[in-house]
Amino acid sequence: MKSNLAPLGPKADKDTVRRHNLSLVLRAVRDEGEAGEATRAGVAGRVGLTRAAVSSLVEQLIDSGFLTESGKTFSGQAGRPGTALKVARTGPAGLGVEINIDYVSVCVVDLAGTGRVRQTEHLDNRGAPPGEVLARAAGIAARTLESAAEQELRPVGAALALPGLVSGGSVRQAPNLGWNQVPAEELFAGALAGLRPGRSVLPVSSENEANLAALAELWFGGLDKARSFLYLTGEIGVGGALVLDGELLRGAHGFAGEIGHVVVDPAGPQCRCGSRGCLEQYAGQAALLRAAGIDEGATGPVAELERRARAGDARAVGAVAEAGRMLGRVLSGAVNLIDPEAVVLGGIYRGLMPWLAPPADEELTDRVVSGLWSAGSGRLRASSVAGDAARGAAALVMQDVLADPVAYAGRNEPEVAR
């Protein structure tokens, strides 16, 4: 049975408790700020500390540049007028870098999680040497960092979003990029440092891109409080991620969520992963375009697919519907296994929902054993605009800042070349 042998009553020292409480207050202001306006009294009620304790913590957070106070005062429910608190729009920020098959997207978010700078370039990364792709991404990141500096934002770390199996800083396998055992963090950090001589070196982390898109959906997507969902993103590959009770399921080796390689037909087409008949071969971007008769090399092929489907082109509509059926079939197995609150479709699926969702929903209704799935119930839904991997990556960096602001307080001065 579950053994939790820690006695009640933490033996934490005063400094640890204060750092923890600074984080609580900072997060409370951010969360309250989303709903309306945060005040010291409101935060005190929310976190369960005294008004006096919260005031002292707020002063420290203002002094360190994490919070700002608006001049505006207003009458609280009770007591004297309060001052509205906000998380700072300058200072610590996170840099997210999504490297996908046919584009690189870089994003900087602030303490509130708002995307402040975004730069996206469409590039064909397939078959290019990994070092070259990562150097290109570092170039885009360096330019994005300059724009961020102009807004007085200072990224404290970078996170890479990568379309493959990521662990220990490396890409173990990214079949659609043709990458195997690529030390992505090291290559990116080196390239970025080379482009910014004399500047402080950004710590770099990395994560699977579907995982980060799912986190962005969880954090910013307005999922009607769905805390457990399966996330699928249609790209060149089909990425997947599982969020259970508000936490990303990483799996025993960090490789959970690989729904793109669930078998649809064991005798089906060869997949780049080495297996046959994977979902990706039926519902990935290439399969979809091929079935619709659209050249993958054409300009904006997915927009063209959407255009044709909207115009009622039978071949396009049929291709998307068939992909939807295959998605639904695989999803029904996943739903039977996981029983999530919702299934969220992102990437190219977002724009294809009108033709993709009904057949997928129908398969789910037929095959989910609980009988709880009914077509049009809203359990199958499109991801929000907010759900993108670059923003999720940038927000992941900010998790560390929010968890222990004191650790980042000293780094708050304007950046200067040394």
Add this chain to the structure above:
Amino acid sequence: MKSNLAPLGPKADKDTVRRHNLSLVLRAVRDEGEAGEATRAGVAGRVGLTRAAVSSLVEQLIDSGFLTESGKTFSGQAGRPGTALKVARTGPAGLGVEINIDYVSVCVVDLAGTGRVRQTEHLDNRGAPPGEVLARAAGIAARTLESAAEQELRPVGAALALPGLVSGGSVRQAPNLGWNQVPAEELFAGALAGLRPGRSVLPVSSENEANLAALAELWFGGLDKARSFLYLTGEIGVGGALVLDGELLRGAHGFAGEIGHVVVDPAGPQCRCGSRGCLEQYAGQAALLRAAGIDEGATGPVAELERRARAGDARAVGAVAEAGRMLGRVLSGAVNLIDPEAVVLGGIYRGLMPWLAPPADEELTDRVVSGLWSAGSGRLRASSVAGDAARGAAALVMQDVLADPVAYAGRNEPEVAR
């Protein structure tokens, strides 16, 4: 982002803290008792409380009948000789009742989780009125309770293990039993109360049987510390459960783990769940026996299947190998999605492992994308003998006792008819 707004420093009152610490000490003695002998000093070290505090808690647990002290003394590593502590072999106990398609098994476990009384009857429950099946189960339970009373064990609650979708005390759907919307807890509790006039009424809970078998495996199975695993149990149906980081995944509606209804072939045979081509139609007991040419109505048909496979009967070996391939194919999808440490096969699969496991392992090796699955690596394993649903159900009842022994201290007198 995850908001944990509870401040450090619990505001728990003294009574709450003491009850919590009594639970800590009781669980520590039980866990230490598994490894060797528990002493006050050892427990103090383990739970992080002072020796004096632990002594006082131990006295209360002895007085209430939860712990016993063996007369035997021995020299500790340091200090004066200690007395060995053990959890009591009498007193509070849990009653587990597994109602499956072709048998009912009832088990009583003590505080240590040891199965102390077991009664199993082979019955064909298919198509029988649910009330009748539950009344039969209550009869077996009543007889088991008499045997438990002779051992001075006093079950404080009963848990039902049921082969279907269970929530809110009812079976929503158990296709192989033919049950729909059956208020199982109520029917069982009523029948049991009727058989024990004047006795105290046992609180009854219920859970999916594969979930409970998986918990038994987690708690008693010696899984080499695997805390995340997918559990499959071959019965008339194919049940499944997911344990992630030592916790059962119940899902948004309590229906997670239904791997038996993952689609193998959308055009395959009709399944009792209403869908087609589910795993159960390829790897369930009926499908296996049919493919092996064994009459399902024969005596001990699964033992016969094992016997024939052991004797090298080509049809039997082929049937089991084909079921293994289908299992492996579905499992590969689940492993790609979840990335568990291990996959554990229970029920009829345990005895069929020599012929079932190699083809399943081969499919997994071919289809798990991380390349981390290799045949014979031990990630695919048979469940231990301990992994049965009735014991899991009984142990689930004991969780409440271990979590708050004080709540059960008053019920420790010998049971008398009133």
